[in-house]
Amino acid sequence: MRSFAKPLLEILAGIPTIVYGLFALLTVGPLLLKLFGQGEDGVFGLNWMSGATSVLTAGVVMGIMLIPFVSSLSDDIINAVPQSLRDGSLGLGATKSETVRQVVLPAALPGIVGAILLAASRAIGETMIVVMGAGAIAKFSANPFESMTTITTRVVSQLTGDTDFASPETLVAFALGLSLFVLTLGLNVLALYIVRKYREQYD
Amino acid sequence: MTDLSSSPTQPAAPENSLLTLNKRTKARNAAERRFKAYGIAAISVGLIMLLVLVTTIVSRGTGAFQQTFVTLNVELLESKLDKSGQRNIEDIKKVTTFGYAPIVKSAMKETVNGLGLQTGLKSKELAGLLSKSAVAQLRAFVLANPEQIGKTVEFRFLAQSRVDGYLKGRVTRESIENDKNISPEQLDLVDALVAAGVIEKSFNLDFILGSDASDQRPEAAGMGVSMMGSLFMMLVVLALALPIGVAASIYLEEFAPKNWMTDVIEVNIANLAAVPSIVYGILGLAVFINYRHLPMSAPLVGGLVLTLMTLPTIIISTRASLKAVPPSIRDAALGVGASKMQSVFHHVLPLAAPGNLTGTIIGLAQALGETAPLLLIGMVGFIASNAPETLSEGLLSPNSAMPAQIYEWAKRADPAFYERAWGGIIILLLFLVTMNTVAVILRRRFERRW
Amino acid sequence: MNTMNMMDKALNTTTTKIAARNVNVYYGDSHAIKDVNVEIDANTVTAFIGPSGCGKSTFLRWINRMNDTIDICRVTGDILLDGEDIYDKRVDPVQLRAQAGLVFQKPNPFPKSIYDNVSYGPRIHGLARNKAEMNEIVEKSLRRAAIWDEVKDRLDAPGTGLSGGQQQRLCIARAIATEPEVLLMDEPCSALDPIATAQVEELIDELRASFSVVIVTHSMQQAARVSQKTAFFHLGNLVEFGPTGQIFTNPEDPRTESYITGRIG
Numbered sequence: 001m002r003s004f005a006k007p008l009l010e011i012l013a014g015i016p017t018i019v020y021g022l023f024a025l026l027t028v029g030p031l032l033l034k035l036f037g038q039g040e041d042g043v044f045g046l047n048w049m050s051g052a053t054s055v056l057t058a059g060v061v062m063g064i065m066l067i068p069f070v071s072s073l074s075d076d077i078i079n080a081v082p083q084s085l086r087d088g089s090l091g092l093g094a095t096k097s098e099t100v101r102q103v104v105l106p107a108a109l110p111g112i113v114g115a116i117l118l119a120a121s122r123a124i125g126e127t128m129i130v131v132m133g134a135g136a137i138a139k140f141s142a143n144p145f146e147s148m149t150t151i152t153t154r155v156v157s158q159l160t161g162d163t164d165f166a167s168p169e170t171l172v173a174f175a176l177g178l179s180l181f182v183l184t185l186g187l188n189v190l191a192l193y194i195v196r197k198y199r200e201q202y203d
Numbered sequence: 204m205t206d207l208s209s210s211p212t213q214p215a216a217p218e219n220s221l222l223t224l225n226k227r228t229k230a231r232n233a234a235e236r237r238f239k240a241y242g243i244a245a246i247s248v249g250l251i252m253l254l255v256l257v258t259t260i261v262s263r264g265t266g267a268f269q270q271t272f273v274t275l276n277v278e279l280l281e282s283k284l285d286k287s288g289q290r291n292i293e294d295i296k297k298v299t300t301f302g303y304a305p306i307v308k309s310a311m312k313e314t315v316n317g318l319g320l321q322t323g324l325k326s327k328e329l330a331g332l333l334s335k336s337a338v339a340q341l342r343a344f345v346l347a348n349p350e351q352i353g354k355t356v357e358f359r360f361l362a363q364s365r366v367d368g369y370l371k372g373r374v375t376r377e378s379i380e381n382d383k384n385i386s387p388e389q390l391d392l393v394d395a396l397v398a399a400g401v402i403e404k405s406f407n408l409d410f411i412l413g414s415d416a417s418d419q420r421p422e423a424a425g426m427g428v429s430m431m432g433s434l435f436m437m438l439v440v441l442a443l444a445l446p447i448g449v450a451a452s453i454y455l456e457e458f459a460p461k462n463w464m465t466d467v468i469e470v471n472i473a474n475l476a477a478v479p480s481i482v483y484g485i486l487g488l489a490v491f492i493n494y495r496h497l498p499m500s501a502p503l504v505g506g507l508v509l510t511l512m513t514l515p516t517i518i519i520s521t522r523a524s525l526k527a528v529p530p531s532i533r534d535a536a537l538g539v540g541a542s543k544m545q546s547v548f549h550h551v552l553p554l555a556a557p558g559n560l561t562g563t564i565i566g567l568a569q570a571l572g573e574t575a576p577l578l579l580i581g582m583v584g585f586i587a588s589n590a591p592e593t594l595s596e597g598l599l600s601p602n603s604a605m606p607a608q609i610y611e612w613a614k615r616a617d618p619a620f621y622e623r624a625w626g627g628i629i630i631l632l633l634f635l636v637t638m639n640t641v642a643v644i645l646r647r648r649f650e651r652r653w
Numbered sequence: 654m655n656t657m658n659m660m661d662k663a664l665n666t667t668t669t670k671i672a673a674r675n676v677n678v679y680y681g682d683s684h685a686i687k688d689v690n691v692e693i694d695a696n697t698v699t700a701f702i703g704p705s706g707c708g709k710s711t712f713l714r715w716i717n718r719m720n721d722t723i724d725i726c727r728v729t730g731d732i733l734l735d736g737e738d739i740y741d742k743r744v745d746p747v748q749l750r751a752q753a754g755l756v757f758q759k760p761n762p763f764p765k766s767i768y769d770n771v772s773y774g775p776r777i778h779g780l781a782r783n784k785a786e787m788n789e790i791v792e793k794s795l796r797r798a799a800i801w802d803e804v805k806d807r808l809d810a811p812g813t814g815l816s817g818g819q820q821q822r823l824c825i826a827r828a829i830a831t832e833p834e835v836l837l838m839d840e841p842c843s844a845l846d847p848i849a850t851a852q853v854e855e856l857i858d859e860l861r862a863s864f865s866v867v868i869v870t871h872s873m874q875q876a877a878r879v880s881q882k883t884a885f886f887h888l889g890n891l892v893e894f895g896p897t898g899q900i901f902t903n904p905e906d907p908r909t910e911s912y913i914t915g916r917i918g
């Protein structure tokens with residue numbers, strides 16, 4: 001089972017984001033619009049959504065994208081918990097689920113937190129899904145059904161096409177890129193630090 | 204046995220028997236089952252999503268590999284194509300595609316009349332069933348075979364995308380109410396022509412080998428040229444990332460002193476692997492295009508950017524495989540008098556090669572599917588119509604790449620392009636899954652336990 | 654109950670706690686235990702001795718079904734605990750393991766506090782009704798494992814931070830906290846100094862009053878000191894099994910004799 005599922009997970013984690021982007025644009029977005037949209041389109045007549053692109057669309061698809069990433073990483077970490085700990089728990093008469101919940105997971109927790117941080121940094125830097133799924137309207141709203149923009153979308157819209165390197169738009173895009181870099185770098189350093197520190201425990 | 208073993212200190216009270224589960228164990232087993240159920244539920248959700256994804260891609264994308272063709276007998280009228288009758292190629296070239304339009308129209312009319320079909324359509328509307336590329340196809344044929352002028356030749360023209368969509372079920376009579384590209388009468392005729400075998404669907408090699416087409420001709424768009432673009436980028440990545448990556452890992456792993464400097468480098472490499480790809484795109488735009496003035500949209504620039512992106516991946520995996528070679532091998536080589544370099548190149552590197560290869564393939568696969576940085580260096584938004592012929596042309600002339608081409612199609616307004624985009628995804632995924640599978644198999648096969 | 658125990662001993666009537674019949678254990682193709690028959694008495698300490706790799710740990714793991722967790726492991730034969738076949742389909746290994754505690758060869762404290770390590774077993778088996786009872790169990794177990802004085806001030810410190818020998822005693826405390834009927838100890842003194850060893854041996858002798866104890870050891874002296882019965886394993890075979898005194902002074906099998914006198918092993 002493992003020997004089959006693990007490579008599958010890795011291959012899934014290697015699916016390029018353009019695939020998910022297309023999925024967001026052409027499948028999930030229209031589907032959500034059908035569910036929560038207005039007028040004849042809305043199945044529930046909720047009228048919450050005005051267009052197929054929305055934060056929710058991008059979020060849902062990104063969540064799907066990160067499943068194999070997080071599970072593959074967490075699997076590595078859980079696997080690194082020594083068998084002797086599991087044996088110790090089982091030998092005392094714990095059931096498997098008790099062992100997992102009370103011994104393995106707490107032992108792997110820091111690593112899993114690190115994995116989730118890495119996933120968060122990927123989500124922040126993710127471009128294709130938001131460009132294709134979230135729309136490009138620069139506004140600040142708490143409603144996930146509206147379309148909004150992200151750093152990456154702004155960068156893409158400012159820098160595609162003919163670029164004039166002296167124009168303020170371009171400079172803004174570079175500044176955005178720099179902030180993105182710093183932000184994700186910070187997250188990554190933190191995540192890798194946690195993962196590493198935890199690994200040393202058992203080496 | 205039971206009587207014998209019931210020791211006086213431990214009367215075999217029923218609740219103590221192993222054969223009956225006590226209450227607490229039952230409760231705990233129930234909790235166990237619940238926990239398992241959660242796990243299975245999570246896996247099922249994941250699998251269902253995977254299934255949805257795969258079925259969406261397959262069901263929406265396979266259409267792109269089929270295309271609707273119209274078979275016509277076209278009389279290549281000398282009076283229209285070569286007025287002088289000299290078969291002088293320069294004269295023939297003077298006739299533009301406009302000059303071919305009447306020929307196509309009349310061929311269409313002939314066919315309809317020949318089948319005895321009644322239609323109120325004008326000849327312009329008749330020819331409208333064909334792709335706009337039909338005239339160009341005809342002209343290219345005539346220019347290549349001027350001796351055929353005056354004869355009647357059988358041609359397979361692409362049908363226009365609405366007709367194609369109608370045959371594939373994408374276009375329906377309801378959906379075209381406000382569509383000026385096609386009318387219900389034309390669809391009636393299509394039905395009749397399908398029945399007569401003039402219009403038919405068949406395998407579309409051009410989608411795999413052909414080039415992209417303009418907004419008006421989704422039926423003619425193909426992946427081939429952007430595939431070439433991707434190929435040239437991969438060449439650049441391979442040529443740069445592999446040697447640099449291997450050299451860097453060998454130095455860091457075998458020669459570099461272990462001090463804070465190398466520590467910082469190591470942490471940095473790990474971090475770079477997780478930096479968003481778009482940042483590399485910005486970097487490439489600023490450095491290669493703005494500063495070094497390399498041509499925009501060129502696979503060379505794309506390759507350079509992707510090299511930067513792949514290097515950390517390759518370095519990390521190569522270092523891991525070098526680390527996995529036990530020190531005893533190095534000691535053994537050094538012990539028989541090999542130099543440090545000889546021990547590395549003769550003994551350590553060959554043992555680490557499979558791991559290195561796996562990392563390289565995975566890195567290449569990543570690079571192949573990457574879109575975001577390519578948007579910034581201009582590898583979308585135009586149509587590269589000809590496949591490059593030489594290496595330098597392949598590297599320097601503007602081109603697209605597979606994922607960028609898919610993005611481009613996804614952005615266009617005509618839904619006919621969406622089918623192309625899904626089809627492109629199928630091709631891209633075939634490449635990626637093959638590469639990743641090879642990597643997994645390689646790792647399995649050469650996985651060594653020392 | 655204690656008085657009955659005393660009487661038992663006085664009368665020298667022992668009862669069989671564990672009976673193994675025609676036990677075979679395979680790891681894949683390798684035959685780790687070959688057709689072993691052995692009867693382990695209640696309220697006695699039984700020592701397993703034998704050269705490294707002869708299958709002592711495997712046998713212990715077999716008694717509390719820890720081998721279930723190893724995929725390639727296959728077992729045949731019967732093993733009866735209080736006359737009940739522990740490999741019977743109706744037996745839940747979880748319930749069995751609560752009755753037959755195992756102290757592993759390598760100390761494996763959980764990455765939790767010392768307190769949580771010891772209270773883990775009682776908690777999952779519901780042995781304490783309240784916090785006070787739990788505290789009592791933890792203290793009692795740590796005292797019996799001769800580690801209380803060293804850790805009483807830092808019960809919240811992680812168990813993994815202890816020294817090797819301390820970890821080993823912590824694992825003993827963890828195992829006895831669940832009050833098993835059978836205590837299986839795999840080289841419990843391998844990392845202990847002579848003082849701690851003496852304390853653990855004292856504990857073993859004390860435990861004998863209520864449990865039956867099986868101990869694997871590489872120290873002949875220890876086996877001679879603490880056990881009443883000794884089993885000598887060699888290459889997966891049970892070569893000789895009998896009262897400790899007899900094995901050490903008057904072994905029947907030449908292999909036993911040469912091992913005890915230090916010529917093989």
Ligand SMILES: Nc1ncnc2c1ncn2[C@@H]1O[C@H](COP(=O)(O)OP(=O)(O)OP(=O)(O)O)[C@@H](O)[C@H]1O
Binds near residue numbers: 680705710758
């Ligand atoms: N998980 C396992 N998988 C495969 N073989 C195993 C496994 N565990 C033990 N063995 C094999 O079974 C045999 C008996 O091992 P066991 O651990 O019982 O020895 P031991 O008597 O406890 O030795 P030691 O005194 O060194 O602890 C050995 O040959 C060992 O290689």
Ligand SMILES: [Mg+2]
Binds near residue numbers: 839
């Ligand atoms: Mg052992």
